[in-house]
Every structure is written in C-alpha cells, then in structure tokens.
C-alpha cells in the first residue's frame with residue numbers, strides 16, 4: 068500500500084476517510100478515542116500544507132439527514148484536539164460542502180457532514196454508489212484512506228472513491244494492519260477469541276471462519292442469547308437474532324466436530340427492563356424468565372471466562388459482555404478486561420464500544436498489547452478475507 072510519504076499533498080485538496088463513529092449521549096461525546104486516533108494523519112497532512120477535507124460516518128441514519136447523527140459535535144472536538152479550527156460543512160456533497168472546501172487555505176481542515184445521510188454511500192447498487200462517489204471525489208484531488216473501523220464496508224467513501232483519485236493509506240490503517248497481521252501469522256496457542264456486543268447479525272457471520280482458526284470461542288454480551296435460544300432455552304426479551312438460529316445451531320455442531328471449545332454464559336443478570344437502575348437478579352442462563360432480559364454475564368460466567376483466558380497465548384476480544392454504559396451491568400465487561408490485563412498473552416481488544424468500555428471503566432490501556440479502533444473490521448481481517456477498504460488502497 069502507498070503511504071502518506073508517497074503523496075505530494077502541498078497545496079492540494081486531500082479527502083481523508085476516517086472513522087469518527089464515536090458514542091454520543093445527546094450531543095455529548097462520551098468517548099473520543101476514535102477522534103484521537105484520527106489526529107496523527109490529519110496533523111501530518113496539515114503540516115505538509117494540504118487542504119484537508121475529512122469525511123466520516125456516525126451511527127446508522129440509513130441514507131437520510133437526521134440531526135441525532137450530526138458530526139457537528141465531532142468537528143468541535145476534532146478542532147480542540149488538533150489545536151486549530153475545523154470548518155464544518157452542513158451537508159456531504161452539496162453547496163455547503165463545496166463552499167467550505169473552496170474556502171480552505173493550505174494547512175486548514177474541514178469536516179463534511181455524516182456520509183450516511185446520503186443514500187449513495189451504502190447503496191448495494193454499484194451505479195448509485197458510483198454516482199455518489201464521483202461527487203465526493205469531485206471535492207478533492209487526492210484521497211487518503213484512514214478509517215480502519217470501516218474498511219470492511221463496501222461503501223462509496225471507502226471502496227469507490229479511491230478508484231477515482233490518486234490515493235494512499237493513512238498512518239492509522241498502516242498501524243492497525245501491522246498489529247492484526249501478527250494475529251494471523253504463527254499465532255501462539257491457545258488462541259482465544261471473545262465475542263460480545265450488540266451487532267449480532269453482522270458479527271455472527273465471522274464465527275464460521277473463526278471456528279477454523281481458534282482453540283476457544285467465548286461468547287457473551289448480546290451475542291450469547293441467540294446461542295442459548297438455539298440450544299432450546301428461553302431468553303425472554305434479551306437481544307435475539309431469530310432469523311439466524313439455524314446458522315447458530317450449525318456453529319454449535321461444527322465447534323464440536325472441530326474440537327473448538329465454544330463457551331457460553333452459565334448465568335446472566337436478568338433485568339426487568341433496559342435501564343441503568345432496572346431491578347435485576349442473577350439467574351441461570353438456562354432459566355431466564357420470559358419477562359426479563361439479559362443485560363450482563365453473571366458472576367459464575369465471569370469466573371468461567373477468566374479461567375478460559377488464563378492459559379491463552381493469543382487473545383482477540385470484540386464486544387462488551389453487557390450493557391457496560393450502565394454501571395450495574397458493567398461487571399462482566401470489567402471481568403473480561405481484567406482477565407486480559409492479567410494475562411501474559413498477546414492481547415488485542417477491538418471495536419468502538421469495547422475500546423470505550425476499557426476507558427470508561429478506567430482500566431489501564433497499556434494492560435493490552437493493542438487497542439484497535441475496529442471491531443467488525445478487525446474480525447473480518449482475522450477471517451483472512453479481502454476487505455474492500457484495504458483492497459481499494461492496494462490497487
């Protein structure tokens with residue numbers, strides 16, 4: 068892959084695709100890790116006299132402008148971290164974007180509004196995506212791909228724009244790939260992957276391939292309930308991917324055939340509702356009451372998972388074990404994080420919320436070998452698949 072050093076950026080408009088998909092509470096950014104991670108590349112371009120046009124997505128607004136998902140608060144935070152103003156365009160490729168970009172001087176930075184306000188960004192139709200990509204590419208002369216967390220998405224800003232402009236990979240993508248490559252080459256064993264979180268349908272897809280690579284797979288968070296249901300247990304109002312139950316049954320038998328230990332929760336915190344102060348009890352994972360939802364793994368599961376991590380030599384973890392944003396349901400995530408910190412394995416934690424959890428729980432970031440900005444992106448990288456956003460940069 069070409070890197071920033073291969074581009075002559077001075078005085079030129081450079082479109083930088085970053086991942087600024089940060090957790091928000093209203094307009095308040097609750098974790099700015101991904102914004103911080105985008106700073107070095109932007110700063111390098113600023114230092115080399117580029118006119119820097121940053122683009123990114125936030126959440127899943129599904130092709131329509133929705134103020135809830137505006138990047139405006141992110142522009143302010145990015146400005147604070149860079150120590151210079153960041154001009155904010157109120158649209159993605161409209162009048163505001165064109166005017167904002169046109170007024171940039173060398174060394175100045177602009178951020179476009181949320182890419183996913185535009186239906187072309189995520190369209191499955193190549194022509195629709197291509198048409199939007201052409202408008203986006205029209206704003207700049209060069210392209211830098213640096214949004215590692217989104218490289219698994221075949222989206223216009225990730226996949227199509229680099230086909231239209233001279234391009235290079237930014238420092239974050241280079242650094243992430245360098246570390247994750249270590250997990251795919253001569254992996255020291257036991258190799259354990261821990262999966263949780265809420266993007267269940269997305270991430271169930273990687274399990275088939277992980278079963279051919281890992282020694283143990285620990286499944287917690289919102290992921291676990293589809294497995295429990297597939298085994299025939301009641302999961303009440305817990306997160307469930309009903310349409311993937313058959314697929315999950317397949318994983319359960321394949322794990323047995325391959326001799327992979329697939330470890331599920333044995334107890335959970337079952338809450339009466341999804342709220343920070345919800346009444347809850349520890350129940351057996353096989354006996355979740357119909358009117359309850361599982362919001363965290365229970366104490367026996369925390370011990371079980373820690374024991375399955377104790378002798379690991381390589382660990383990848385994506386997805387919180389529970390709704391860590393609520394103090395009462397953060398214990399499982401803390402327990403898994405602490406088990407990784409205590410271990411002498413090569414440990415990588417990835418994902419916007421997983422990384423945010425480590426910081427929110429005030430755990431030492433240097434207790435992990437690497438904290439990746441990508442969750443789904445890292446998992447798909449570990450599958451060994453060609454990722455659209457990396458393939459496009461390699462061309």
Ligand SMILES: Nc1ncnc2c1ncn2[C@@H]1O[C@H](COP(=O)(O)OP(=O)(O)O)[C@@H](O)[C@H]1O
Nearest residue numbers: 264265266288289362389390418419420421442
């Ligand atoms: N049992 C659960 N029920 C509902 N949500 C959950 C549960 N466990 C974890 N979560 C949620 O998963 C979210 C993170 O999921 P995900 O986006 O897949 O992780 P990451 O961003 O680290 O890749 C968090 O907001 C957390 O509250």
Ligand SMILES: O=C(OP(=O)(O)O)[C@H](O)COP(=O)(O)O
Nearest residue numbers: 086088216217418419441442443
């Ligand atoms: O937050 C992200 O991924 P992650 O939750 O897997 O870490 C990325 O910004 C990708 O977002 P998407 O999963 O809505 O495409």
